[in-house]
Amino acid sequence: MLLSVGLRASVHVVVAESDTAVALGSGDVPVLGTPRLLALAEAAAVAAVAPQLARGETTVGTSVTMEHRRASPVGSSLVIEAELTEVDGQRLVFSFIAREEHSRAQAPGARPPGADASRTQAPAAAPLEDEAPWAQAPEAGALGGDERVVGAGTLERVVVSRERFLARAAAHHPGPQ
Amino acid sequence: MSEIRAEMVANVWKVVATPGEQVHDGDTLVILESMKMEIPVLAESDGTLTKLAVAEGDVIQEGDLIAVIE
Numbered sequence: 001m002l003l004s005v006g007l008r009a010s011v012h013v014v015v016a017e018s019d020t021a022v023a024l025g026s027g028d029v030p031v032l033g034t035p036r037l038l039a040l041a042e043a044a045a046v047a048a049v050a051p052q053l054a055r056g057e058t059t060v061g062t063s064v065t066m067e068h069r070r071a072s073p074v075g076s077s078l079v080i081e082a083e084l085t086e087v088d089g090q091r092l093v094f095s096f097i098a099r100e101e102h103s104r105a106q107a108p109g110a111r112p113p114g115a116d117a118s119r120t121q122a123p124a125a126a127p128l129e130d131e132a133p134w135a136q137a138p139e140a141g142a143l144g145g146d147e148r149v150v151g152a153g154t155l156e157r158v159v160v161s162r163e164r165f166l167a168r169a170a171a172h173h174p175g176p177q
Numbered sequence: 178m179s180e181i182r183a184e185m186v187a188n189v190w191k192v193v194a195t196p197g198e199q200v201h202d203g204d205t206l207v208i209l210e211s212m213k214m215e216i217p218v219l220a221e222s223d224g225t226l227t228k229l230a231v232a233e234g235d236v237i238q239e240g241d242l243i244a245v246i247e
Contacts, residue, residue, distance in 0.1 A: 090214055158212060158213055160214060161215075164215065165213065168215070
């Protein structure tokens with residue numbers, strides 16, 4: 001396990017109907033649901049450290065603090081970036097920030113909302129030497145161009161043996177025979 | 178005599194050692210589970226494990242006695 005502060009990755013998504021609070025059951029408005037934003041942040045955090053884990057290891061989430069600051073209608077393009085900020089034995093702490101890349105008014109010829117089933121791009125690891133984006137201007141409205149902060153927060157995950165973790169989970173909650 | 182006590186709230190996942198057994202400093206006595214992690218409880222000295230105060234499935238609190246080595 002070669003985990004060090006500064007590892008990071010990002011996830012891109014175009015908000016679809018299935019991402020909305022209505023679809024997730026977490027509200028009754030057709031905008032990006034907070035649980036979905038959290039899932040995207042977790043995905044970015046997972047991707048940030050996955051290449052550095054030993055065979056058989058994985059990470060599991062244990063704690064979250066998150067602000068969901070801005071509503072994102074269907075069709076919004078978001079990028080969620082996560083960075084490893086602390087390593088304490090098996091415990092990992094990440095910071096994340098979610099930005100809306102473009103307004104809902106897409107340029108002519110832009111992909112319509114929900115038109116592409118592969119709208120969520122695979123997480124991409126960022127070069128380590130790049131400056132962390134949230135270290136510059138994390139507040140909503142402070143970013144240039146049409147980028148807007150949608151949410152931000154911290155995540156904690158722990159490194160575990162996948163096999164042993166699943167064995168313990170099964171022992172606690174045996175399934176139907 | 179050394180008493181080994183819990184440093185956090187946890188579930189007792191596995192009891193590895195047996196009362197009466199000779200143990201050595203660093204031997205795993207019990208494996209706890211907390212925050213999805215396995216946390217081994219180790220002997221802090223050589224001696225005989227005279228008491229094991231927990232059983233698998235127990236929920237223990239910070240400060241609870243886990244084992245006694247004499």
